[in-house]
Amino acid sequence: MAMDADLVIIGAGSGGYEAGLYAYRRGLKTVLVELSPETVGGNCLNKGCIPSKYMRYGAHLIERFGIMERWGIEAQKPSINYEALKRGRDNVVVSIRENFKKFAGQINLPIIYGRGVIRDKNTVYIEGADEIIKTKFILLSTGSKPSPAGNLIPDGRYILDTDQIWDIEQLPKTILIVGGGAVGVEFAYIFRAYGAEVTLVEVKRRILPVDDIPEDSARYLGRKLKSLGVDIRTKTTVESWEKTPSGVRVLLSDGEQLEADFILLAAGRTPNTEAIGLEEVGVETDARGFVRVDEFSRTTVDNIYACGDITSPLMLAHKSMYEGKIAVNHMMGDESWKRDERIIPKIIYSAFEVASVGLTEDEAEDEGYEVKVGVTSFVPNPKAMDDGENEGFVRIVADEETGKILGCHIVGPMAGELIHQAVHMIRADLDVEFASKAMYSHPSLSEALGQSASEIFYGPISWTKT
Amino acid sequence: MAMDADLVIIGAGSGGYEAGLYAYRRGLKTVLVELSPETVGGNCLNKGCIPSKYMRYGAHLIERFGIMERWGIEAQKPSINYEALKRGRDNVVVSIRENFKKFAGQINLPIIYGRGVIRDKNTVYIEGADEIIKTKFILLSTGSKPSPAGNLIPDGRYILDTDQIWDIEQLPKTILIVGGGAVGVEFAYIFRAYGAEVTLVEVKRRILPVDDIPEDSARYLGRKLKSLGVDIRTKTTVESWEKTPSGVRVLLSDGEQLEADFILLAAGRTPNTEAIGLEEVGVETDARGFVRVDEFSRTTVDNIYACGDITSPLMLAHKSMYEGKIAVNHMMGDESWKRDERIIPKIIYSAFEVASVGLTEDEAEDEGYEVKVGVTSFVPNPKAMDDGENEGFVRIVADEETGKILGCHIVGPMAGELIHQAVHMIRADLDVEFASKAMYSHPSLSEALGQSASEIFYGPISWTKT
Numbered sequence: 001m002a003m004d005a006d007l008v009i010i011g012a013g014s015g016g017y018e019a020g021l022y023a024y025r026r027g028l029k030t031v032l033v034e035l036s037p038e039t040v041g042g043n044c045l046n047k048g049c050i051p052s053k054y055m056r057y058g059a060h061l062i063e064r065f066g067i068m069e070r071w072g073i074e075a076q077k078p079s080i081n082y083e084a085l086k087r088g089r090d091n092v093v094v095s096i097r098e099n100f101k102k103f104a105g106q107i108n109l110p111i112i113y114g115r116g117v118i119r120d121k122n123t124v125y126i127e128g129a130d131e132i133i134k135t136k137f138i139l140l141s142t143g144s145k146p147s148p149a150g151n152l153i154p155d156g157r158y159i160l161d162t163d164q165i166w167d168i169e170q171l172p173k174t175i176l177i178v179g180g181g182a183v184g185v186e187f188a189y190i191f192r193a194y195g196a197e198v199t200l201v202e203v204k205r206r207i208l209p210v211d212d213i214p215e216d217s218a219r220y221l222g223r224k225l226k227s228l229g230v231d232i233r234t235k236t237t238v239e240s241w242e243k244t245p246s247g248v249r250v251l252l253s254d255g256e257q258l259e260a261d262f263i264l265l266a267a268g269r270t271p272n273t274e275a276i277g278l279e280e281v282g283v284e285t286d287a288r289g290f291v292r293v294d295e296f297s298r299t300t301v302d303n304i305y306a307c308g309d310i311t312s313p314l315m316l317a318h319k320s321m322y323e324g325k326i327a328v329n330h331m332m333g334d335e336s337w338k339r340d341e342r343i344i345p346k347i348i349y350s351a352f353e354v355a356s357v358g359l360t361e362d363e364a365e366d367e368g369y370e371v372k373v374g375v376t377s378f379v380p381n382p383k384a385m386d387d388g389e390n391e392g393f394v395r396i397v398a399d400e401e402t403g404k405i406l407g408c409h410i411v412g413p414m415a416g417e418l419i420h421q422a423v424h425m426i427r428a429d430l431d432v433e434f435a436s437k438a439m440y441s442h443p444s445l446s447e448a449l450g451q452s453a454s455e456i457f458y459g460p461i462s463w464t465k466t
Numbered sequence: 467m468a469m470d471a472d473l474v475i476i477g478a479g480s481g482g483y484e485a486g487l488y489a490y491r492r493g494l495k496t497v498l499v500e501l502s503p504e505t506v507g508g509n510c511l512n513k514g515c516i517p518s519k520y521m522r523y524g525a526h527l528i529e530r531f532g533i534m535e536r537w538g539i540e541a542q543k544p545s546i547n548y549e550a551l552k553r554g555r556d557n558v559v560v561s562i563r564e565n566f567k568k569f570a571g572q573i574n575l576p577i578i579y580g581r582g583v584i585r586d587k588n589t590v591y592i593e594g595a596d597e598i599i600k601t602k603f604i605l606l607s608t609g610s611k612p613s614p615a616g617n618l619i620p621d622g623r624y625i626l627d628t629d630q631i632w633d634i635e636q637l638p639k640t641i642l643i644v645g646g647g648a649v650g651v652e653f654a655y656i657f658r659a660y661g662a663e664v665t666l667v668e669v670k671r672r673i674l675p676v677d678d679i680p681e682d683s684a685r686y687l688g689r690k691l692k693s694l695g696v697d698i699r700t701k702t703t704v705e706s707w708e709k710t711p712s713g714v715r716v717l718l719s720d721g722e723q724l725e726a727d728f729i730l731l732a733a734g735r736t737p738n739t740e741a742i743g744l745e746e747v748g749v750e751t752d753a754r755g756f757v758r759v760d761e762f763s764r765t766t767v768d769n770i771y772a773c774g775d776i777t778s779p780l781m782l783a784h785k786s787m788y789e790g791k792i793a794v795n796h797m798m799g800d801e802s803w804k805r806d807e808r809i810i811p812k813i814i815y816s817a818f819e820v821a822s823v824g825l826t827e828d829e830a831e832d833e834g835y836e837v838k839v840g841v842t843s844f845v846p847n848p849k850a851m852d853d854g855e856n857e858g859f860v861r862i863v864a865d866e867e868t869g870k871i872l873g874c875h876i877v878g879p880m881a882g883e884l885i886h887q888a889v890h891m892i893r894a895d896l897d898v899e900f901a902s903k904a905m906y907s908h909p910s911l912s913e914a915l916g917q918s919a920s921e922i923f924y925g926p927i928s929w930t931k932t
Contacts, residue, residue, distance in 0.1 A: 014908055021927060022924075024927065025920075025924050025925065025927050026924065037705060040922065042578060042839075044908065044909075045848075049908070049909055050848050050909060053852040053853075053909060054537075054847060054849075054851075054852040055537075057537065057850075057852050057853045057854070058538060060539030061530060061534050061537055061539055062537075062539060064527060065531075065534070065539065067525075067546070068527050068531070068544075069550055070529055070550065070553030070554040071520075071521075071523065071524030071528075071554060072524060072546050072547045072548055072549070072550040072552075072660075073524065073527055073531065073544045073546065073547075073550055074529060074541060074543060074544055074545050074546070074547050074550070075531070075541050075544035075545070076542055077542075078534075078539045078540055078541035079541070080538050080539065081535070081538040081539075081540050082538055082541070083538070083539055084535055084537075084538040084540070086538075088537060088538070092848075093853060095851070096848055099846060106752075107927065108632070114798060127612075138717075161669055173610055174545070192526050194538075200489070214517070215488045234621045242644065263762070277850060292870030316907070316908075317908040317909075318905065318906060318907045318908040318910075321635070321908060322905055337903055342789040343904075344905060344907045345905065345907045347907050347910075355907075378684075380562070382511075382516050382519075382558075382562055383519060383560065385520075385558045385561065386520040386522075386523050386558060387518040387519075387523045388523070409535060414880060414883055416907060416910055416913050417880055417884060417910060417911055418883060419885055419907070420887055420904075420905075420906060420907070420910070420912045421467065421886050423904065423905050423906075424887060424890060424891065424896075424900075427904060427905065428521065428894055428896060428900065428902075430890075430894060434890075434894065437791075438809075438886075438889065438890055438893060439692070439784065439788055439802055439809045439810060439886075439889050439893065440813065440886060440889075441782070441784045441813050441882060441885070442477075442480055442510065442515070442782075442783040442784040442787060443515055443519060444514060444813075444882055444883060445883055446786075446885070446886045448881055454491075457610075458488075458490065458491050458492065461487060461490065461491050461573065
């Protein structure tokens with residue numbers, strides 16, 4: 001069977017389905033191709049940000065529970081029911097997935113199940129469904145998969161990757177997490193809150209070892225995780241490991257030996273660019289295997305676009321959604337909306353929310369800016385005090401000469417929502433004068449943004465200044 | 467004793483102390499005048515938004531406690547320790563107050579205790595301290611006090627106003643709250659969560675009966691409060707009341723009779739404009755008793771400014787802070803920063819956070835706009851689902867012709883922080899195209915803003931459209 005379309009989207013993950021809805025809204029005859037009904041929503045929905053945020057919220061609640069006597073609420077220590085946690089989590093995931101499929105059905109946005117392979121630049125073949133679609137445009141949003149690491153090959157029992165962690169039958173009592181990136185620190189917090197002894201090893205010299213998250217943010221989170229009892233070991237790797245009757249015994253590169261129920265491998269992901277016909281049609285990839293795209297998310301083939309995990313190591317659902325929509329917009333002939341990595345927020349949900357957008361101080365200096373930084377602590381923030389969550393800070397990085405906001409880095413309560421104020425200001429080219437004279441309700445967490453901007457625009461008020 | 471200053475600020479509440487810090491930062495020799503060391507921070511800090519937000523967070527925690535089994539956290543029903551709640555609350559209030567005083571001391575920003583009275587336009591006399599200050603500028607930020615209402619005269623036992631409610635020795639078992647505005651719905655939620663039978667009466671036809679909060683927001687909150695067991699009676703007043711051995715017996719205008727431990731009167735506030743020398747120096751007030759100010763917060767006397775509750779019925783701490791800083795800025799000779807009521811967010815913290823900024827649909831139509839509205843529910847929002855707080859909505863009101871964002875109205879999780887994104891966009895004259903093409907992290911509550919904007923900019927995707 002053959003059909004015609006304006007646009008075939010290969011992969012109905014976050015980027016694919018958002019782009020699909022957007023293309024539908026813009027009037028394109030669109031077809032979504034996805035491996036199976038169970039994988040609609042992709043990694044983020046099924047095995048990533050959505051279920052992990054659910055569990056992370058549970059961890060947050062456990063922490064809240066621990067201090068709620070401050071609000072006059074007294075109770076015995078709670079017991080943990082892992083089955084209930086899993087059920088709640090899976091309910092959310094399945095609801096979102098099924099609602100999306102139902103919605104797509106009601107608006108007649110087809111989802112064809114199978115593996116989409118590009119035959120030529122206007123033809124997609126769907127293995128499994130055995131369908132061929134002729135199309136004007138193709139959007140690739142095939143996502144990524146967990147990478148193995150050296151001697152750590154996931155087996156689903158002793159070594160689990162981030163696809164497998166969802167299926168464990170009970171909560172670990174002891175766990176070794178390998179990789180101190182976003183996923184590693186998130187699970188370290190979750191399993192620690194739910195009662196496990198957690199060791200987190202990271203090969204680099206700090207957790208969250210990426211240039212676009214400042215040292216201070218990582219350090220602040222690290223201290224908190226340690227205070228909660230997570231054993232963080234940086235500049236450390238797994239030297240060797242062996243099975244034991246109850247799990248694994250591991251020798252770390254620092255000479256320490258430890259036992260754990262299992263190892264969670266959170267050491268990066270690999271783009272899914274194989275066996276979908278890229279080479280054949282001329283879609284180029286770079287040395288690391290990422291699909292080359294221009295500012296409109298267009299690949300080296302002019303009617304084929306790509307979005308999300310396959311375009312760069314910045315594997316964020318919203319990056320994919322954004323690139324996918326820009327791609328569709330460009331297919332419609334509009335060249336005004338372009339990709340801009342500077343406005344993509346990076347948010348980690350661990351013992352704190354850690355959010356970054358734009359340049360760090362270091363990056364800004366490397367780019368030749370005279371940098372001014374304003375930092376405001378949440379410690380004295382009245383709303384944060386009322387909520388008993390007064391840890392963290394808001395850091396704004398600005399160009400001294402123009403006052404232009406170059407970056408913003410927030411650690412603490414609701415950082416993942418607050419950061420959007422900076423995202424919008426950066427995108428609209430607003431400066432610290434704007435942010436300083438803006439309106440912030442009192443009491444609010446948002447006030448800390450205005451205070452950081454004021455510290456740059458007017459200069460700091462310090463406790464020692466007279 | 468006499469001293470000289472650039473600026474005397476009468477009233478060190480939110481507006482006064484924020485303006486004081488700002489004036490200090492800008493280099494003005496500033497003196498703060500406040501009634502007593504216990505009233506620094508004013509109504510908001512001592513008897514308003516700060517202690518109420520604390521108790522409201524406790525109410526929120528109790529609600530969270532009720533559903534935490536969804537995250538696998540199981541515990542017996544908690545018991546309530548009112549002493550602990552009060553202690554926690556007062557700790558926050560006192561910390562903020564003492565820190566401010568300590569900070570003011572360290573930067574040599576004087577606070578003189580007593581009643582500031584204007585002698586002439588360059589002279590302030592401080593009763594109590596018996597000091598006279600000669601000054602270039604005066605900023606009035608004397609705040610407001612609770613108003614009595616008809617037959618309801620606060621006595622601290624049977625009828626409590628919002629200054630007295632903080633001192634109750636135990637939580638009420640039954641309470642009648644008179645007034646369905648921001649304070650009334652906040653305490654209705656708090657006392658209901660902490661176990662009281664709550665009746666809320668409001669003379670107008672709906673709760674939150676002000677033009678700048680849309681009907682839908684009020685209705686949504688009202689339904690929630692009812693579902694929690696709050697007995698809301700609109701178009702109702704207290705016909706008569708009498709003392710009983712255990713509290714009060716009340717006859718309502720709807721014929722209903724009820725008993726309560728006491729009545730909380732939350733029926734509005736009166737500006738503190740008396741006995742501070744306004745008439746003598748020529749500072750004019752309007753028919754309702756508010757000080758007339760221009761766009762720079764300047765009164766009818768050219769070197770005397772006013773901010774906050776005394777300038778209009780919009781009695782919000784951040785309005786006062788904003789007006790106070792604009793006043794100081796103008797004293798410094800800058801006319802570029804002007805008051806703009808459209809960017810002042812109104813936030814109510816009750817069973818939901820209810821936030822509004824700018825025009826409602828009705829107001830926009832009254833001003834002659836062709837209005838387009840985009841509404842996005844939090845029900846299917848993935849982050850809200852993960853957090854188990856997926857109720858409410860984001861409503862954006864825009865001008866159809868230009869796409870300009872005229873207002874935004876949010877009910878639901880973190881509405882009080884999310885609204886700032888709209889505040890900034892309105893202030894920067896950004897439109898729904900900007901908000902639609904902006905970047906929102908996934909999953910986040912903020913995504914609902916982008917979706918509402920997209921619904922206006924591109925048109926809705928409806929479930930029935932084919």
